[in-house]
Amino acid sequence: MSFLDLVKQRYSCRSYQEKSVEQEKLDYVMECVRFAPSAVNKQPWMFRVVKNDAEKENLRECYSRDWFNTAPMYIICSILHDEEWVRKDGKHHGDIDIAIAVEHLCLAATEQGLATCWVCNFDAEKCKQLFTFAENEEPAVLIPIGYAADEAKEKKRKDMDQICK
Template identity: 60%
Template sequence: MFIDLVKQRYSVRSYDERPVEKEKLDYIMECVRLAPSAVNFQPWHFYVVTDKEKLQAVKSAYHREWIQNAPCVIVACVDHNVAWHRSADNKDHSDIDIAIAVEHLCLAATEQGLGTCWVCNFDAVLCSEVLSLPENVEPAVLIPIGYTPNTEVPQKKRKGIDEICSYL
């Protein structure tokens, strides 16, 4: 059941150094490719970074020790020139679109026995330089991905359904 997959996904901050198989990364990226986006504009590009030198450069944009063992980091980027903008107020929907795609990525990785973590508190300017991104493309999320030595899923602390939902 889908709820079982959702319950298994959590923010992993400890990784084995063994590499993630290309077939698993391909499967995950196929799940990302199928994610919905506003007006189907798909204003994204994902950089799957496994090359040791490039990986270290990307990791340098986030100053936490735990990311260092991740054998792969996927950089989710948005292209603001491609994103749909709501006509009433010109709201850019790229952040919404990338969030949907990244959660597809995280759930697909969980299904494949891999751990992930959303990282948004990173140096986006440095990351842009490392990847030589054009000005209109923004790195929005770093997603370290890999096998985790911890097999126990921590208990989730979430608000109760009555605190987040109202039936009208």
């Protein structure tokens, strides 16, 4: 499959099968994440795989949507702020670095026949209360991951001349 075909295949899944994700596929996805680039190669991130029922229920308190509850597992993607690179003008790159790594995660999952969805609109403070995070660690993105029970909808994208000069 070409990279363009992979990118077109990836979508925000909002319904998952009850089927568990095989450990080999999860390991592959996380190995792809491990090789994601970051500013000055700081790799200012931490990824927590949430599989057990008690932790899944806790995480579901942080984002209360019926579709989110259908995922068989989740990955909490966090920024380690004391490890992120800061440009001379004060621009922190942790958000950029975590975004690159998370998209590696989503594309690798798609390649493995899995589905994902970026969830950024969650209660990060509640997440910090329910899970143990380092003082410098900020949960930034939740990724439900599993086998899709829905189908991708047509992607609406701007025309090339609207995004490229």
